[in-house]
Amino acid sequence: MASAVVAAQGDAVEAWLQEEPSADALMMRARVRVQQALGAYRAGERGVGVLVDRARSACGEAARNGPADPVPWVCLLALAQLDWPEARRRRPEHRAQPPEYMLPPGPWALLHEADRRDPGSREAWHRMIQALRAYGANVHDVVRWICTWAPEGSPLLLLPLYLHAEHYAKERARGALTPLYWTTDPISHYTGRALEGWFWYADRTEWAPQDLNHLAQALFSTDLYPQAAQVFVAIGPFVTPEPWKYVAESPDLWLEQFERARDRCLRAGAGGTRYAARRR
Incomplete structure (x- = not known):
């Protein structure tokens, strides 16, 4: 998301969308809004929930306009690490059942969507590990499992x-x-x-x-x-x-x-x- 980090500091993507409302522009907007939400969270700013909702909406629009592209699903995986700590407020897709019974619940369905569009996606799996770590899961066990089949x-x-x-x-x-x-x-x-x-x-x-x-x-x-x-x-x-x-x-x-x-x-x-x- 390096380019999204730079774009997140300005309005270049919105200008791009006004001039050319393409699938590529929508993908970049999704990345930018995700980066804005993550940056606000790390900085301890207020209003992170609003930014997360905007980012999730941008991901949904990008997914509808580029159904074969893994980027919206990778972006949703990145947002998954910002889920609520209180069980009653958590998004269900962030605590889906794992593919193996020894693994922790997590955003496995989101990972599946990214992985079937880009098998073995480096970014998707890194985002998955970040989300699981944010939930307090033993990611070392998850990584050992990944290495058994990679x-x-x-x-x-x-x-x-x-x-x-x-x-x-x-x-x-x-x-x-x-x-x-x-x-x-x-x-x-x-x-x-x-x-x-x-x-x-x-x-x-x-x-x-x-x-x-x-x-x-x-x-x-x-x-x-x-x-x-x-x-x-x-x-x-x-x-x-x-x-x-x-x-x-x-x-x-x-x-x-x-x-x-x-x-x-x-x-x-x-x-x-x-x-x-x-x-x-």
Whole structure:
């Protein structure tokens, strides 16, 4: 939703709709309104409920005008994390029964609609995990389940790396973890699985910079420098703050942390191509 973040700060989409009321414009409006609702919620602003209703209405209109497009359903998944904590006020579609009995209730029907239009959608599953986490579910169990069926080349194989990076940051802030966290068997397993099952199989034109950065960080933190070197080369200038801000000495030093890790790994990888990092 990067373009929606920028558009959410202005009226460009509304102007686009007035000039050209197309399905693409409606999709962008849905993304923009969702981003506005999420931003207001994170900032603790008033009137979030009104923004959520506007966003949900925009999603419905976009879905009607583009029935084969997964975007409205991905947007609804993003909104699902803002559901009411009180059971009596929750939207029923946000607590649907899961496909496996060991999984928690959640917006599974919304995910199904997105997934059948874009099987294995990276964004849809990330939004699903965000919603389940907001509901207090054990998302680690959900991610382990996903990894049992995610095919070779699927970016879903990187989901455990996202959770481990975020968990590390939270626990380290409490003084509960050390860098030895990255040497545990589960993390080593999922890091290797992401490298061998995703990095070597995925369509390189569809690599997401955040996925590459999470894999590079995990490989670096597990001391697999030569393997990480190849991922750093793939990253090129497209460094992302996450996950580097989670493992840096302080969050504002994330770019320096990336550069140190990259340089060390490239030296270990026989001096691979160097790039000047660019913030995204």
